[in-house]
Amino acid sequence: KAGVTQTPRYLIKTRGQQVTLSCSPISGHRSVSWYQQTPGQGLQFLFEYFSETQRNKGNFPGRFSGRQFSNSRSEMNVSTLELGDSALYLCASSFLGLGANTEAFFGQGTRLTVV
Amino acid sequence: DAKTTQPTSMDCAEGRAANLPCNHSTISGNEYVYWYRQIHSQGPQYIIHGLKNNETNEMASLIITEDRKSSTLILPHATLRDTAVYYCIVRVTANDYKLSFGAGTTVTVRA
Numbered sequence: 315k316a317g318v319t320q321t322p323r324y325l326i327k328t329r330g331q332q333v334t335l336s337c338s339p340i341s342g343h344r345s346v347s348w349y350q351q352t353p354g355q356g357l358q359f360l361f362e363y364f365s366e367t368q369r370n371k372g373n374f375p376g377r378f379s380g381r382q383f384s385n386s387r388s389e390m391n392v393s394t395l396e397l398g399d400s401a402l403y404l405c406a407s408s409f410l411g412l413g414a415n416t417e418a419f420f421g422q423g424t425r426l427t428v429v
Numbered sequence: 430d431a432k433t434t435q436p437t438s439m440d441c442a443e444g445r446a447a448n449l450p451c452n453h454s455t456i457s458g459n460e461y462v463y464w465y466r467q468i469h470s471q472g473p474q475y476i477i478h479g480l481k482n483n484e485t486n487e488m489a490s491l492i493i494t495e496d497r498k499s500s501t502l503i504l505p506h507a508t509l510r511d512t513a514v515y516y517c518i519v520r521v522t523a524n525d526y527k528l529s530f531g532a533g534t535t536v537t538v539r540a
């Protein structure tokens with residue numbers, strides 16, 4: 315079956331603009347989580363959605379937001395882009411969410427460059 | 430979640446076993462040990478996980494010490510495609526729905 319699909323793969327934006335990234339989870343998976351990866355901070359958790367509800371949020375400013383649709387597809391939005399938002403944004407899906415005994419499946423990521 | 434300590438980097442010869450250590454001395458009884466890897470510029474890939482028994486799958490083996498304070502991921506016959514950053518993560522049963530990644534171990538498999 316198809317894996318986690320993230321679009322677009324690459325994106326270049328200007329400071330001050332906003333951006334929307336998309337993630338389609340594995341069919342049947344209802345949990346989608348987002349991570350930011352930068353060389354300095356590594357992989358950091360942004361938020362997790364299940365059945366259109368945000369269940370957990372990482373320590374990021376309010377410029378970072380997300381949502382999930384009834385078909386489990388998710389989008390994340392970053393407003394008022396800053397140079398420091400340049401990163402690889404990764405989406406992960408799981409069936410019911412990451413409990414203690416479940417695995418996550420990651421997409422290939424969206425590489426965002428802010429200039 | 431318990432913190433983990435991994436070596437920053439290690440080299441391995443192609444065709445040989447790669448043994449990746451992870452220290453998690455503060456692990457509690459309900460925390461699982463997970464291993465993921467990330468090949469350059471790709472998303473992390475799940476490898477294996479376990480609670481207290483040793484585990485094996487088609488990718489690797491996970492050996493957890495009896496006191497659960499450390500574990501070893503074994504790639505039985507490393508190939509060049511196993512070159513990646515390997516992350517050891519411990520997760521509690523509480524529902525936080527997230528993975529907390531450390532810096533991981535950069536493994537380089539050499540021909």
